Amino acid sequence: MEKNIQHILQELYAIDPGLKKHEIEIAQVIEAMTRQKPDTKYDENFAKELRMRVLEKFSTQHAVAKKETYSWFRSPWVHTLGGAIATLAIAVPVVYFSSPLSGGVIENSFSGGTRIARAEANAFGPLQPVSVNTQHEGRGGDAQTMEFGGGVEKMSSLLYEPVYTNYNFSFESTIPSLSETVEVLKRESNNDAGSQYAGVLQRIKMGLFDLGKVNNAYVQSFTLAEDRDRGYVVTVDMVGGYVSIFENYSKWPVRTFQQPTISDVLEDEELISIADSFLAEYGIDMRAHAPGTVDSRWRVGYETATDKSLFYIPNVQTVVYQLVINGKPVYEEYGEPMGIRVNVHSQEKRVTSVDGIMTKTFSASSYVGETDENRLRAILSKGRMPVYAEPTKTVDVVLENVSEGYMRRWQFDEATGTSNEIFVPALIARVQDFESVQKEGLWQETVVIPLAREMLAELEKQSEEPITIMPYEPMSEEAEYMKEPAIEPRG
Amino acid sequence: MFMSEHINYDEYMLRAAKGDRNAFGVVYDGFVKKIYDYAFFRTRDKQSAEDIVADTFTKALERISSFDPGKGTTSSWLYRIARNTLVDEYRKKQKYASMPEAYDIPDHVDLGSSLDTKEMLMRVQGALQKLSEKEREIIILRVWDELSYKEIAEIMGKSEASLKMATSRALKSLRSQIPMGIYVCMFLAMSGKV
Numbered sequence: 001m002e003k004n005i006q007h008i009l010q011e012l013y014a015i016d017p018g019l020k021k022h023e024i025e026i027a028q029v030i031e032a033m034t035r036q037k038p039d040t041k042y043d044e045n046f047a048k049e050l051r052m053r054v055l056e057k058f059s060t061q062h063a064v065a066k067k068e069t070y071s072w073f074r075s076p077w078v079h080t081l082g083g084a085i086a087t088l089a090i091a092v093p094v095v096y097f098s099s100p101l102s103g104g105v106i107e108n109s110f111s112g113g114t115r116i117a118r119a120e121a122n123a124f125g126p127l128q129p130v131s132v133n134t135q136h137e138g139r140g141g142d143a144q145t146m147e148f149g150g151g152v153e154k155m156s157s158l159l160y161e162p163v164y165t166n167y168n169f170s171f172e173s174t175i176p177s178l179s180e181t182v183e184v185l186k187r188e189s190n191n192d193a194g195s196q197y198a199g200v201l202q203r204i205k206m207g208l209f210d211l212g213k214v215n216n217a218y219v220q221s222f223t224l225a226e227d228r229d230r231g232y233v234v235t236v237d238m239v240g241g242y243v244s245i246f247e248n249y250s251k252w253p254v255r256t257f258q259q260p261t262i263s264d265v266l267e268d269e270e271l272i273s274i275a276d277s278f279l280a281e282y283g284i285d286m287r288a289h290a291p292g293t294v295d296s297r298w299r300v301g302y303e304t305a306t307d308k309s310l311f312y313i314p315n316v317q318t319v320v321y322q323l324v325i326n327g328k329p330v331y332e333e334y335g336e337p338m339g340i341r342v343n344v345h346s347q348e349k350r351v352t353s354v355d356g357i358m359t360k361t362f363s364a365s366s367y368v369g370e371t372d373e374n375r376l377r378a379i380l381s382k383g384r385m386p387v388y389a390e391p392t393k394t395v396d397v398v399l400e401n402v403s404e405g406y407m408r409r410w411q412f413d414e415a416t417g418t419s420n421e422i423f424v425p426a427l428i429a430r431v432q433d434f435e436s437v438q439k440e441g442l443w444q445e446t447v448v449i450p451l452a453r454e455m456l457a458e459l460e461k462q463s464e465e466p467i468t469i470m471p472y473e474p475m476s477e478e479a480e481y482m483k484e485p486a487i488e489p490r491g
Numbered sequence: 492m493f494m495s496e497h498i499n500y501d502e503y504m505l506r507a508a509k510g511d512r513n514a515f516g517v518v519y520d521g522f523v524k525k526i527y528d529y530a531f532f533r534t535r536d537k538q539s540a541e542d543i544v545a546d547t548f549t550k551a552l553e554r555i556s557s558f559d560p561g562k563g564t565t566s567s568w569l570y571r572i573a574r575n576t577l578v579d580e581y582r583k584k585q586k587y588a589s590m591p592e593a594y595d596i597p598d599h600v601d602l603g604s605s606l607d608t609k610e611m612l613m614r615v616q617g618a619l620q621k622l623s624e625k626e627r628e629i630i631i632l633r634v635w636d637e638l639s640y641k642e643i644a645e646i647m648g649k650s651e652a653s654l655k656m657a658t659s660r661a662l663k664s665l666r667s668q669i670p671m672g673i674y675v676c677m678f679l680a681m682s683g684k685v
Contacts, residue, residue: 040531046541047523054519054548058512061552276513291513 045176045403052290053327059287109241109359110193112285114325116185116362123365124186124422128411129458130333130450132386164467165441166391169383171399171429175373182369182451185325185362185406185423187241193359194218194238226251230350241359245282247352258347260315262302266346268294275319275342278351288360289321289339290329297445300438316343316352325360330406330423334384335446338408362423369425370453379459380429383447389466395440399429399447407448424450500565508555515555518565519548525566526573529636533577543580547573567645570638574646629658 013020109115198217211217224234231248266274272292279286295318305311322337323330330338340356370376383397405428410419427449431437434445450456500518507515523544530543550572558568625647632643640658644651 040528040540041537042524042527042531043537043541047527050523050541050545050548051516051519053545054552055512055516057549057552058507058515272513286512291516 045401048403049327052324052329055291056287056324056327109188109361110236110238112287114288114360114362116326116364117188119363119365121181121366123363124184124411124420125413127184127367127422127424127450127452127455128409129455130384130407130409131458132382132384163392163441164388164390166388166394167383167385167397167442168394169381169397169399169429169447171380171402173400173402175376175402175427176404178371178373178376178451179369180371181366182425183364184367184425184452185364187358187421187423188361188363189239189241189359193241194220197222197238241361242355243284243357245351245354245357258315260313260346262308262313264315264346265313265317266344266349268296270349271317271319271344271346274344274349274351275321278342278354279321279340284340284354284357286321286340288324290324292319292321292342293337294318295320295341297438297443300435304439315347316345318343321356323356323360325362325406325423328405328425329428330408331426331428331446331448333407333409333448335444335448337446367452368454369451370456375456375460376427376449376451379449379456380427380447382459383444384449384459385442385444387466389468393440395437395442397437397442398432400432402427402429404428405448407450424452424455426450501560504555504558504565504568505560508558515552522566522569523548525636526569529570529573530577532636539580543573543576546576546580550576563645564642566638567642570636570642571646626657626660629654633658 009023195216195218197219198214201219202211202214202217204211219238221235221237221239223236225248226232229251231251233246233248235244235246237243271294275292298314302308302311302313319342320337321340321342323339332338338356340354342351343353344350345352380399380402383399405426406423407426408421408423411422412419427447429447429449431442431445431447434442438445449459498517498521500521503511503514503517507518526547527540527544530540530547531537534540534543547569551569554572558565563571629643629647632638632646633640638646640651640654643649644654647654
């Protein structure tokens with residue numbers, strides 16, 4: 001502030017040198033006024049949401065500019081018999097082509113972009129309740145009871161003494177306005193895409209087999225492999241709507257494992273740059289994804305390790321490009337950002353694999369939304385972590401930036417025996433000062449609470465029925481039960 | 492993340508014009524709050540200010556290929572878009588107070604318990620009214636939005652020298668009409684420093 005005041009004074013003197021003789025008075029007034037800054041009510045959540053929308057528009061704008069040069073089937077590919085220039089070689093052998101395959105984009109869910117079709121209310125059936133987060137129970141939350149046949153086994157003294165941590169979550173930000181209905185999305189696979197691609201393939205005349213004789217054909221999956229040094233294999237799951245990319249191992253040098261050191265780990269900026277370049281090179285549709293961030297959760301373990309030389313440092317780092325739907329970020333049920341994941345080998349500075357590329361065709365259905373803010377506050381205050389009746393310790397955690405997003409989860413449909421991928425509007429809250437809290441055993445950086453009312457019942461139980469841990473005694477050298485004969489001897 | 496003095500935003504804008512999405516993100520992060528504050532000071536309404544910000548960056552995207560660092564900085568380019576958007580909205584909707592009234596002391600400003608301060612500010616308001624609309628806007632852009640005279644010149648399409656002269660004339664005129672404290676308060680009223 002002092003520097004700012006001086007700057008203002010110098011400017012005033014440059015315009016009106018006569019002011020200099022009043023410097024003390026002027027400086028006092030400036031300082032007094034500086035303290036009364038009006039609140040412009042700047043909203044970080046608004047800025048973040050707008051940022052996603054703006055960058056999504058940016059990608060759309062540039063994708064349209066590139067569209068004329070992008071074609072799923074390139075006509076020069078037809079002339080591979082004459083000598084290949086293209087770097088892709090189809091895995092299925094092709095003898096000859098009766099007619100050139102036409103170029104152009106085949107419009108379907110694999111064309112990229114996000115499509116949402118409206119369905120009737122509750123169209124996806126009952127939504128299964130979510131429960132507490134036991135996925136990352138680290139050293140802070142293991143429940144060490146085991147029950148076999150009604151009794152309690154005595155545990156080995158080799159097991160570490162468990163720590164049961166209760167986390168008290170508090171937050172000061174407001175909860176976004178709640179709605180009586182929430183629009184749940186279900187990701188749809190598009191079999192039309194498989195049929196369309198089959199139609200193209202069936203025009204190929206193989207001497208070995210007449211593909212045209214396959215009735216009502218649709219492509220389930222296909223794989224393209226790069227015939228080049230350090231090439232990749234692209235697998236397209238037409239039914240599930242996924243694309244994954246892996247190293248074409250036959251084209252990569254055999255890798256002997258070399259434990260990386262911490263200095264081998266690339267800086268985030270370089271990792272993201274390598275991942276960005278790869279995605280751009282292969283024309284992967286990123287319109288619905290936020291910029292990449294590096295998954296660095298392993299670093300906490302490294303920082304807290306007593307002997308860092310024994311700590312396993314991963315040689316592959318992951319850059320995550322979070323999915324964004326309707327301007328809102330998508331998280332997995334337990335708080336990890338959900339989206340495209342690019343794995344980068346630190347020592348080789350190359351991408352090893354990419355997963356999470358998927359079609360974005362959804363149907364949307366209305367469900368009853370939770371409007372009781374107090375109920376949501378109570379659930380947020382437990383952060384979806386287990387609550388123990390007699391905790392070993394209690395840790396206070398502050399949540400910040402409560403905002404709207406989506407929670408992805410898989411819901412099993414008993415009628416069809418399949419799982420549906422649904423995206424539920426959710427409250428998202430980030431753990432403040434996560435690096436410090438992570439050392440207390442909390443692994444989730446983000447708390448995700450669904451806003452569909454019928455999914456919340458289980459979460460309230462954790463407060464009403466805290467977990468009681470059965471006492472245990474360290475096992476002696478020989479277990480008690482082992483001293484007793486298993487069978488009564490005859491006689 | 493707000494505007495950093497160490498980032499060359501013109502370079503990032505040029506990269507964005509060539510398709511670098513992350514580069515545009517850097518520019519966005521650097522200016523979103525400044526543009527929001529600029530819009531808020533002139534509309535006194537959060538929702539309206541947010542609409543102006545959204546329109547500004549949308550238009551910036553649409554015109555990104557026209558950005559020319561030889562004709563002005565990224566800062567003045569964005570502010571120019573925001574200013575034009577604001578004027579368009581004002582004309583279309585008649586939604587806001589008249590532009591001159593937008594420079595009034597906002598009701599929500601906490602003037603504290605100092606009656607002297609409040610009286611000073613009230614007299615500053617009166618003094619501002621004595622300036623022409625153009626002179627008032629120059630001073631507000633300098634004091635409220637902390638833009639340099641060079642940037643103001645680029646936004647308003649004037650020369651830097653003429654702007655400084657206009658400012659000097661306006662301030663001298665005010666000095667003769669108001670006490671020293673109020674003169675300085677006028678310079679700081681409701682600015683980013685206040």
